[in-house]
Structures are given as structure tokens and as C-alpha cells.
Amino acid sequence: MILFILKRIGYAAPVALGVSLVCFLLVHLAPGDPLSAILPVDATAEMQAQMRAAYGFDKPLPVQYGIWLWKVLHGDLGNSIATGRPVLAEVSRAVGNSLILAASATLIGFTFGTFFGFVAGYARDSWLDRVASAVAVFGVSVPHYWLGIVLVIIFSANLGWLPPTGAGPQGSGNWWPDLEHLRYLVLPAVTMSVIPMGVISRTVRALVGDILHQDFVQALRAKGLSEFGVFRHVVKNAAPTAIAIMGLQLGYLLGGSILVETVFAWPGTGFLLNAAIFQRDLPLLQGTILVLAMFFVTLNLLVDVVQTALDPRIERA
Amino acid sequence: MNAPLRHPEVAADAALVHVRGLTVDFLGGRKPVRAVGGVDLDLKAGEALALLGESGSGKSVTLRALMRLLPEKRTRIGGTLRIDGQDVLALRKKSLAAFRGGTVAMIFQDPGLALDPVYRIGDQIAEAVVRHEGASHAQGRARALELFERVQIPSAARRLDNYPHEMSGGMRQRAMIALALACRPKVLLADEPTTALDATVQIQILLLLRELQRDLGLAVIFVTHDVGVAVQVADRVAVMYGGHLVEVGSSGEVIGAPAHPYTRGLLASRITPDSPKGVRLVTIPGSPPDLADPPPGCPFAPRCTLAVPACDDGLPERVALAPGHAARCIRVGAA
Numbered sequence: 001m002i003l004f005i006l007k008r009i010g011y012a013a014p015v016a017l018g019v020s021l022v023c024f025l026l027v028h029l030a031p032g033d034p035l036s037a038i039l040p041v042d043a044t045a046e047m048q049a050q051m052r053a054a055y056g057f058d059k060p061l062p063v064q065y066g067i068w069l070w071k072v073l074h075g076d077l078g079n080s081i082a083t084g085r086p087v088l089a090e091v092s093r094a095v096g097n098s099l100i101l102a103a104s105a106t107l108i109g110f111t112f113g114t115f116f117g118f119v120a121g122y123a124r125d126s127w128l129d130r131v132a133s134a135v136a137v138f139g140v141s142v143p144h145y146w147l148g149i150v151l152v153i154i155f156s157a158n159l160g161w162l163p164p165t166g167a168g169p170q171g172s173g174n175w176w177p178d179l180e181h182l183r184y185l186v187l188p189a190v191t192m193s194v195i196p197m198g199v200i201s202r203t204v205r206a207l208v209g210d211i212l213h214q215d216f217v218q219a220l221r222a223k224g225l226s227e228f229g230v231f232r233h234v235v236k237n238a239a240p241t242a243i244a245i246m247g248l249q250l251g252y253l254l255g256g257s258i259l260v261e262t263v264f265a266w267p268g269t270g271f272l273l274n275a276a277i278f279q280r281d282l283p284l285l286q287g288t289i290l291v292l293a294m295f296f297v298t299l300n301l302l303v304d305v306v307q308t309a310l311d312p313r314i315e316r317a
Numbered sequence: 318m319n320a321p322l323r324h325p326e327v328a329a330d331a332a333l334v335h336v337r338g339l340t341v342d343f344l345g346g347r348k349p350v351r352a353v354g355g356v357d358l359d360l361k362a363g364e365a366l367a368l369l370g371e372s373g374s375g376k377s378v379t380l381r382a383l384m385r386l387l388p389e390k391r392t393r394i395g396g397t398l399r400i401d402g403q404d405v406l407a408l409r410k411k412s413l414a415a416f417r418g419g420t421v422a423m424i425f426q427d428p429g430l431a432l433d434p435v436y437r438i439g440d441q442i443a444e445a446v447v448r449h450e451g452a453s454h455a456q457g458r459a460r461a462l463e464l465f466e467r468v469q470i471p472s473a474a475r476r477l478d479n480y481p482h483e484m485s486g487g488m489r490q491r492a493m494i495a496l497a498l499a500c501r502p503k504v505l506l507a508d509e510p511t512t513a514l515d516a517t518v519q520i521q522i523l524l525l526l527r528e529l530q531r532d533l534g535l536a537v538i539f540v541t542h543d544v545g546v547a548v549q550v551a552d553r554v555a556v557m558y559g560g561h562l563v564e565v566g567s568s569g570e571v572i573g574a575p576a577h578p579y580t581r582g583l584l585a586s587r588i589t590p591d592s593p594k595g596v597r598l599v600t601i602p603g604s605p606p607d608l609a610d611p612p613p614g615c616p617f618a619p620r621c622t623l624a625v626p627a628c629d630d631g632l633p634e635r636v637a638l639a640p641g642h643a644a645r646c647i648r649v650g651a652a
Contacts, residue, residue: 218386313480
């Protein structure tokens, strides 16, 4: 198993390198000069050249990539052009916040998704199945920024139960697991959970329906297992796929939460990306994208390892 | 080593399985489809019966009905079904679970599909023992090891930790047999247990089953479409067609002196070592009856070369030919 994990990490390394190259080039492919954002409009050509040299933009691309990669490997993602603070500090704080939000949303989505999925899979073609399926389809198809706004209107504006924006009192940027901060987490987490809930619910429904029709389920009944005993086997058979889907959903949520984080002013990576794009803050943008992409690579690695540990049919080679 | 697996109270002559007028209807379509149209069966302890028939004849459905394994919402089982003194159709959930695996066990056609792919085989057997006898998991594993040795799985202790996909087809079927025997059943149902296996492995599995059946005094019902298998394993043969038993008798009688035209057709269409080379196999013309719209009388009449108009006047009565040998055909003796 350890050999398998090492091998799998070995496979992930070239992927990570490729990702870094794409991240690096993306910014250079984007139209517009990063310096034009910070230089005054009437800057002289001499000043421009000076700045270009200061940021290293005058060197050939491969050299720039080499320097950049070397710095990245040493944890230096450069300084944000807009704020002047180190990108790594900005990104890691945002990643922490996004991770909390994405993990809570995935947890909620996975819990309800598997519940609805099992109900629908077991009660296939009954009214229960139709209700559970309707909930799932709603989850996948509703625009979640819209849902966020609706929830804010109901629970913050009208009922006043929960705060509408931010991650904590007084615009606190550092999330802390206490009750006050939890109240801030509820609305964005619920809003974000509807997509993984829908996807997981549909997947689990199909999985359970498929497993229940397999011969071995009849064989389990034939050896006298109770329905609960059979259920345990169904769960273990469905688990590898369900967990893989959950891992992928967590990845999507980590990177794809720009809309929800903007609606709720949640200081995460999505919020940061949004700001970086509008301020043409290229080092920040580059750093954020790179960190998110690395997250994806790591997550896939983790999902693979967990799946292999759970499903004996996957070769550990 | 065999002693603990054997049931002490099995009396040699009591009818262990007693089936009268068994019907199975599949609901859910426009109208119910009668897959089994009134089957009578008796089986004593230590007796092996082969249920012989082609696909769709109702043989597998009959077998599953004996354990009430058919989906309850979509099927209706009628008739009398007594196994080991229990009225199977009246069993409540709990007693049904104890009955399954404890009194009657089943071996499935494809062990590759009938074993849970993500559990170790040893644990799957132990699970049944724990469930039925309230034993600990370790005791269950010990029983599993004993059973693996009984069904002649080489390096049994190591094989207990295998997952199904790590075994060959023949070994999987041995494991399936071990699982079926785990809780000392009195009746063993085998649904085409060798169909999914290689020809050489088939023989080994059949010999093993025959041996176990004799040693443990099991009553066995074999479902098969293979006449050769039926002769090899069974004392008696019941030929099934269109949801009815058309001929029942000792294997010698049914194979040696088939009385029903369908049995004769079935026997004529098999390959034997003396079959002439280069000659097309004999087939029975036509196709099996549509169970949603069955023929009015004898189900075989539309394909039968001996059919007369009277064959459509209702299901033929059983005609006794010898003690224990009977056929449902009004033309028995003709041609």
C-alpha cells in the first residue's frame, strides 16, 4: 500500500509541473500589461522600462519561468501588486477560509445527498423516489448565487436569524470555530451544498439501484441476512464511487466558489480571485490559481488512495 | 470432520420438501404473467432431484419461490409450500430469515456475481454463521476454514482472506458451496451451478456436490438445462415446460424411457458421443410459449408432432406410467 502511495505521488509530480507551467503562461497570455495597472497614465518610457526590469518582465519567458518556479518551490509567490503584501500570506488565509466553507458544504451535501440517494435507490419508482429526485434535480439546476440571495432575504433580512455577509463579527478575516463564527458559516455553506447534494444524490441513487439488482444481493438474502445486514453490504459497495464523487465535488467547490463567496463577501479564494481579476493583480491571480490547481492534484491523489483502500478490486500496483 | 456438518434429526423417509399446486405470477405488467402454473414436488432427505428445462420454462422461478427470493411486490406465490414442517408462505420476516440459509440454502449460477465483491470470502461465510447461530466472528471464521477444507479448496486458510475476484471460477463455486453449507441446511437448491464454469471444472463441481449430498444427507434440487448434468447428479428428474412439470420420474426412467413428447424432443436434440458427424442436430420446431398468452391446453401442443385437437382442451392430467413415473400428456403411448 505504501509503495502504491509513493508511486501515485510519482505520477502526480509531472502533472503538478505541467499545471505550474500553464499557470505561469496563462498570465502572460492574458491581454494587457500588468504594469499599466500600477503605473500612472503619464509614466515615461524610461519609468516603464525601470519597472519592467524591477519585476523581471524584461527577461526571456523560459528564464522568467525558471526564476518563478524556483521562488514558488521556496514558498515565494511574489507580492501582490495591489496591496504589496506577500501573495502566499493572502492566498493561504483565503484557502483556509474557502476550505472551511467547501468542507462544510461538502459535508452537508454528502450527508443529505447520500440520504436522498439511498431513499430514492431503495424506493425506486415510488413517490418517495420522485420527491428525492426532484430535490436532487433542483439542487443541480438552481443557480446558487440566486439561491444565496433568496436565503439572505429570508433568513437575514426578514427573520434576522443569521448574518448575511462576512466570515465573522467585525469583518473578521480569520475564521475561528466558535458559535458566533458558525452563524456566519451557515448560509454560504448551505447555499454551496446544494450542488454536491444533487450530484451525490443522483449518483448514489443510480449506484444503489444497480447494486440492489445484482445477484449477490439476492444471495445475501438467501443466506438469511436481515434487510439491515443487506444494507451494510450495499453501503460498502457504493462507498468507493460515492467517495470519489465527494472528493471531486470538494475540488470543484474549492475552486468554483467565486459567485457564492462574492454574494456572501466570504474572504476565500473565490473572493480573492474576483478581486485579483478586477484589479489586474497578476501575481496574486497567478498564485491563487496555482494553489487551487495544486489542491486539485492533491485531492485527486487522496481520492485515488482512499478508493484503493476501500475497493479491493482496484489493483494496488 | 463430517459429523458436525450433518443434521442429526433428519429422518430418512419423511418428505422434507412438500409442494402442491405452486403458482407464481409476475405482476406489474398489463396483466399478471403466470411463470409457474401449478407444480407438485416431493423430496425426501438425502434425495437429489433435477429440474430440467429450457430458458423461460419456469425452473429458476420455481427454485426461487421455494425460498421466497422473488421480489415480494411484483410477484404472487400461490399453492402449498412446506419445507421441513414449516409453511414457507406463512413465515414472518424473522422466521423467514432464519429459514433462509438455516433450513434451505442456495447455490447460484455465477459465483462471480453471487459473492459480494468487496468482502473477503471468509468474512462472508462467517457473517452467515454469526447471523444464524449467534456465534462470534472468530467462531464463524473457524467454521469457514472447516468448510473450505470440506469443499477441497487448496491452502484453505490463506484463501479465506481472498476477495472473490482473486479466485478462479471453479474455486469461487466451491466457496459458494461452502457458504451455502455454512449453517447446516437440510435442503440445498442449486441454480445451474455449473453453467458458468469450464467443462473440466463442471465435472469436479458436480462430483463434489454429489459427494456432499450423500455425506450430509442433503435434499438437493438442481436446476439445469443440461440433460447430462441431470443424469449425473440426480436420483429423480422433473422435466419442466411452459411453467408446468410435464414429466417426473427416476433419472433412469425419464432418460431411458421418456414418455412426454417434449422430453423425447429434448433428448433427441443433445449431442452424444455416437452422434454422427456432419449431420445437423435435431431441434424442436417452434419456440417456447408466450407466458403472457399461454396456449389453452397442453403448453407443448403448438410444437408437438403428435398433437391432436383434444390437446387444446385444458391441461392434461398426470398419467402414471410406473410408480413414481408420470407425464402430463394425453397421447402417452402414441408413436
